[in-house]
Amino acid sequence: MEPKNRCDLKKLFKTGAKPSQQDFADFIDSTLNIKEDGIENPAGADTPLKITAQGDDEKLLDFYAGDTKTWSINQKSGDKPGLNIKYNSGDSKLFIDSSNGNVGLSIDDPPKAKLHIRQTCHEDALRIDDQLNNTTPFVIKKDGKVGIGTDCPKAKLEIKGDQPVLKIWGQGDNDNATIQLGESTAANGGFDLKYIGSSEKKLYIESYSNCVSKGKHLTIVSESGNVGIGTTCPDAKLEVKGNLKLEYGVAVNAFSCDGTLEGCSDMAIPTEKAIKTYADTKALLHGCVSEDFSAKNLTVNGVIKPSAGNKKNNGIFFTKEPDYGSKDAAWIRYYRCGNSGENTTLEIGTSNDCDDHIALMPRKGNVGIGTTNPRAKLSINGGLHVGGDSDPGDKNLLVDGRTTTKELSVSGSLSFDTPTRQIINMCNNNYGIGIQDGTQYFRTDNNFA
Numbered sequence: 001m002e003p004k005n006r007c008d009l010k011k012l013f014k015t016g017a018k019p020s021q022q023d024f025a026d027f028i029d030s031t032l033n034i035k036e037d038g039i040e041n042p043a044g045a046d047t048p049l050k051i052t053a054q055g056d057d058e059k060l061l062d063f064y065a066g067d068t069k070t071w072s073i074n075q076k077s078g079d080k081p082g083l084n085i086k087y088n089s090g091d092s093k094l095f096i097d098s099s100n101g102n103v104g105l106s107i108d109d110p111p112k113a114k115l116h117i118r119q120t121c122h123e124d125a126l127r128i129d130d131q132l133n134n135t136t137p138f139v140i141k142k143d144g145k146v147g148i149g150t151d152c153p154k155a156k157l158e159i160k161g162d163q164p165v166l167k168i169w170g171q172g173d174n175d176n177a178t179i180q181l182g183e184s185t186a187a188n189g190g191f192d193l194k195y196i197g198s199s200e201k202k203l204y205i206e207s208y209s210n211c212v213s214k215g216k217h218l219t220i221v222s223e224s225g226n227v228g229i230g231t232t233c234p235d236a237k238l239e240v241k242g243n244l245k246l247e248y249g250v251a252v253n254a255f256s257c258d259g260t261l262e263g264c265s266d267m268a269i270p271t272e273k274a275i276k277t278y279a280d281t282k283a284l285l286h287g288c289v290s291e292d293f294s295a296k297n298l299t300v301n302g303v304i305k306p307s308a309g310n311k312k313n314n315g316i317f318f319t320k321e322p323d324y325g326s327k328d329a330a331w332i333r334y335y336r337c338g339n340s341g342e343n344t345t346l347e348i349g350t351s352n353d354c355d356d357h358i359a360l361m362p363r364k365g366n367v368g369i370g371t372t373n374p375r376a377k378l379s380i381n382g383g384l385h386v387g388g389d390s391d392p393g394d395k396n397l398l399v400d401g402r403t404t405t406k407e408l409s410v411s412g413s414l415s416f417d418t419p420t421r422q423i424i425n426m427c428n429n430n431y432g433i434g435i436q437d438g439t440q441y442f443r444t445d446n447n448f449a
Contacts, residue, residue, distance in 0.1 A: 004026060
């Protein structure tokens with residue numbers, strides 16, 4: 001039938017007109033038939049229009065743009081009962097499963113959740129903007145990345161916000177909030193980030209394998225903030241049960257408060273108190289009690305004050321028997337000599353045998369006794385007594401015994417106190433001066449005058 005509008009049909013049936021059979025056929029075809037067209041307007045004010053589905057897909061309604069079919073609504077998609085909306089291409093855009101109410105978007109299979117969205121390669125899956133459209137509270141990008149508070153997530157899940165952005169709670173008082181990190185199967189193991197609330201109030205990082213916990217490796221106590229590694233009951237801000245190793249360092253397992261420092265390993269680090277105790281008890285520092293002290297090298301920026309006295313535990317005492325000697329010893333001591341405190345002696349000594357020497361080695365310099373500006377290898381400002389301990393007098397030389405010299409210069413008198421026959425021998429004994437029987441003589445070879 002050629003399409004006619006209502007005005008054209010009314011002209012066929014105006015007063016005095018003789019409608020033909022074809023006019024009546026066109027009129028009947030222009031109306032809806034309940035049986036053939038499946039559209040019925042049931043009686044009753046609250047009864048909606050009744051549309052009966054047509055065909056195997058139980059089509060309900062098609063939409064057209066001119067002569068071009070655009071959208072369709074049908075009661076089932078294939079053999080899946082439900083309400084389906086699709087475009088003329090045939091792909092389902094919205095499907096509501098009649099059996100469970102699940103909604104599918106761009107999905108041909110039955111939706112597997114209350115809202116099941118199939119991602120396409122060109123559009124994001126889901127986006128929710130705030131009322132002012134200046135923040136994106138939630139987005140699922142076309143690559144599967146999820147953003148909360150951001151529309152450009154750089155990871156599978158990115159959360160952006162200035163308040164707590166993620167809260168995880170247990171279902172009840174005895175349920176523990178847990179985040180589990182691991183591989184694709186539980187058998188490979190992984191780690192749990194677990195908070196145990198009312199009974200312990202602690203945060204744990206524990207390992208697991210085959211869904212069985214293998215131990216709590218790190219503990220944080222919520223009330224004190226103490227952190228434990230290898231222990232679940234830390235008593236300090238950081239307590240480590242086990243070895244501790246820093247980069248490029250050695251492993252340690254304790255902070256030691258032992259003030260003796262007797263250990264000889266890299267496993268313990270002494271505390272400040274231990275070091276101070278050791279220094280106070282092992283070295284004379286700031287008037288503290290003195291005990292044995294051992295050091296490889298000792299540098300003192302100040303004064304060294306050894307104890308005064310004439311005993312082996314006074315002064316400076318060198319290590320005995322250097323280079324495997326036999327009972328050899330050396331010392332420097334300062335002590336009182338006699339009963340008067342005004343008589344003191346600085347003693348530099350060695351012991352054991354005649355091969356133990358005291359040597360002054362000034363190299364190109366000189367040694368002075370009683371003078372700070374010696375002009376000779378040995379300069380003595382005072383008297384010198386060789387072979388005895390009596391006072392020779394100022395600037396005098398007193399020799400007990402025989403004296404041999406290549407040259408002798410005397411600026412004063414030369415005295416001899418000996419009963420010997422010859423007092424002075426000269427020139428390899430070729431000449432001599434002496435006294436015999438109270439008579440002075442001069443000798444040339446064996447000739448006397």
